[in-house]
Amino acid sequence: MTCLEAQSNIIAYIENGLDKDKKIEFLKHVRNCDDCMEELDIYYTMIEGMHQMDSNLPISRDFKAELEMRIDRELKQNRNKKSFVRSSVVIAVLAILFFAIAGYINFLEILYNDEQTKIKEQQGEYYYSAYFDDYMFEPEEKLLNINVEPEVTTEQSFYSKIRDYNAGKR
Ligand SMILES: [Zn+2]
Numbered sequence: 001m002t003c004l005e006a007q008s009n010i011i012a013y014i015e016n017g018l019d020k021d022k023k024i025e026f027l028k029h030v031r032n033c034d035d036c037m038e039e040l041d042i043y044y045t046m047i048e049g050m051h052q053m054d055s056n057l058p059i060s061r062d063f064k065a066e067l068e069m070r071i072d073r074e075l076k077q078n079r080n081k082k083s084f085v086r087s088s089v090v091i092a093v094l095a096i097l098f099f100a101i102a103g104y105i106n107f108l109e110i111l112y113n114d115e116q117t118k119i120k121e122q123q124g125e126y127y128y129s130a131y132f133d134d135y136m137f138e139p140e141e142k143l144l145n146i147n148v149e150p151e152v153t154t155e156q157s158f159y160s161k162i163r164d165y166n167a168g169k170r
Contacts, residue, residue, distance in 0.1 A: 001029045006036045010043045024078050027071055041067060 006029045012018050013026055030037045045063040052061070 001025045003029075003033060003036055006030060006033065007039055010036075010040050011047070013040070014044055014047050020078075023074065027075050031071065031075070 006026055009018060009022065009026050013023060018026060030040050041064055044067045048061070048063055048066075052058075
């Protein structure tokens with residue numbers, strides 16, 4: 001905003017006739033421009049003084065301090081609003097990042113579990129086939145061999161022991 005624009009907005013500002021964006025632009029200008037601030041101060045004192053005289057009140061106000069307070073208040077309101085908007089944006093971005101990362105980790109976990117299951121399956125198949133393929137492919141003969149044969153042999157030896165014992169006794 002140039003000094004000319006700022007000075008053409010002075011009266012509108014004092015009468016609360018500027019829209020928000022224009023008001024903030026105007027206030028930032030007068031904060032950094034002594035000429036325009038002086039001009040504003042003069043108009044403010046004049047206009048507010050006339051209002052006071054109209055309402056027959058004694059002119060006892062410190063217009064300059066009043067104006068400074070008003071500018072501070074209005075700039076602060078704007079900053080609060082801005083920082084609120086900014087922090088909302090930051091929160092939204094963080095939330096999106098959080099969900100993206102959480103989703104990615106979840107995805108990796110699924111991949112990992114899938115991989116582990118595959119490895120286990122392969123290992124399982126490997127061990128299984130290494131130890132049991134023989135029995136699985138010829139079940140009748142081999143399974144009979146493991147289960148029945150030892151029993152038969154102990155039985156035989158048991159009977160043969162008895163036979164031997166009886167033979168010795170006689
Ligand atoms: Zn200026």
